[in-house]
Amino acid sequence: MKQYFNYFKIGFILFGICAVITLVLGIGYMLKSNKPVERGNNNAPIERVYDYADVLTDEEEDNLRQYIAQVESHIYHDVVLVTLNESVLDMYGYENTDYYWDKAITAYADDFYDYSLYGYDEEMGDGVILVDNWYEGEKGTKFSTAGNAYIKYTDRMVDEVLDAVYYRVESNPYKAYLAYVDTVAKHLSPTYNSNETASFSVMTLFIVSVIPAIIFIVIHMKNSEGKKTTTKDTYVDEAAFTPRFIVNRDDFITKNVTSVRIETSSSSGGGRSGGGGRSGGHRSSSGRSHGGGSRRR
Numbered sequence: 001m002k003q004y005f006n007y008f009k010i011g012f013i014l015f016g017i018c019a020v021i022t023l024v025l026g027i028g029y030m031l032k033s034n035k036p037v038e039r040g041n042n043n044a045p046i047e048r049v050y051d052y053a054d055v056l057t058d059e060e061e062d063n064l065r066q067y068i069a070q071v072e073s074h075i076y077h078d079v080v081l082v083t084l085n086e087s088v089l090d091m092y093g094y095e096n097t098d099y100y101w102d103k104a105i106t107a108y109a110d111d112f113y114d115y116s117l118y119g120y121d122e123e124m125g126d127g128v129i130l131v132d133n134w135y136e137g138e139k140g141t142k143f144s145t146a147g148n149a150y151i152k153y154t155d156r157m158v159d160e161v162l163d164a165v166y167y168r169v170e171s172n173p174y175k176a177y178l179a180y181v182d183t184v185a186k187h188l189s190p191t192y193n194s195n196e197t198a199s200f201s202v203m204t205l206f207i208v209s210v211i212p213a214i215i216f217i218v219i220h221m222k223n224s225e226g227k228k229t230t231t232k233d234t235y236v237d238e239a240a241f242t243p244r245f246i247v248n249r250d251d252f253i254t255k256n257v258t259s260v261r262i263e264t265s266s267s268s269g270g271g272r273s274g275g276g277g278r279s280g281g282h283r284s285s286s287g288r289s290h291g292g293g294s295r296r297r
Helices: 002-033 058-075 089-092 098-115 148-152 155-166 174-189 201-225
Strands: 049-051 076-082 127-133 142-146 291-297
Touching: 002 174, 049 058, 058 174, 076 098, 076 174, 076 201, 089 098, 098 127, 098 142, 098 291, 127 155, 127 174, 142 148, 142 155, 148 174, 148 291, 155 291
Parallel strands: 049 076, 076 127
Antiparallel strands: 127 142, 142 291
């Protein structure tokens, strides 16, 4: 056992150093993640729930307000909910097509957020807004992101928010809007790891950190292997035995590459497929960048 340890002692030492570094960095990250972030914007309204469509009871509105306040103190983003029962197409002078419906409800959501000065860190800063329209012929939901939420949200994450609302809203609006807040809380939590983002992972760091130790051990074992003392000619008279080999050869002449562009679409309106990267990037009338997506029903 002692000889075995001496044989691999350098590898064990490297492995131990990597483990200690990982532990220290992991603890530091968790402490940083749990450190409260002070609100930097005091000019936004206190209100977070605007039930213009009157689809919620007073008790449900109050419950949502209290829950949103708890979530905001954890994720450091403003979370806003607006329900409508009026034509956003008429507001912006658009005809009733899916394309213009998306433009109209997007403009409404962005303008509502920006001109209300929402944002946890600053005016028109970090936060999200959900606008749900109940107007007949224009029913649908818009989810808009701003600030850090715009940077973090991908198409797949946006779809998760829209799914959470879409599959509940007609039967139980209150549960649908709770699901909206729940999903946002999960996505924007400091400890949330999306498989599409470069979020910190202690386990990933540990695996990466031990790679040098493993490489060292493998190389050390390779270099310590016994050397061959004989060759193919040691016991064979080369003059008396000359093997013949048939050589097959493929010669590369040329290549021809054909490319075909494949058009894709996304329900989140982000213009990207596969869920990677920012979702729905555009500028609002105030000049601020927003992301997100919409879904008509």
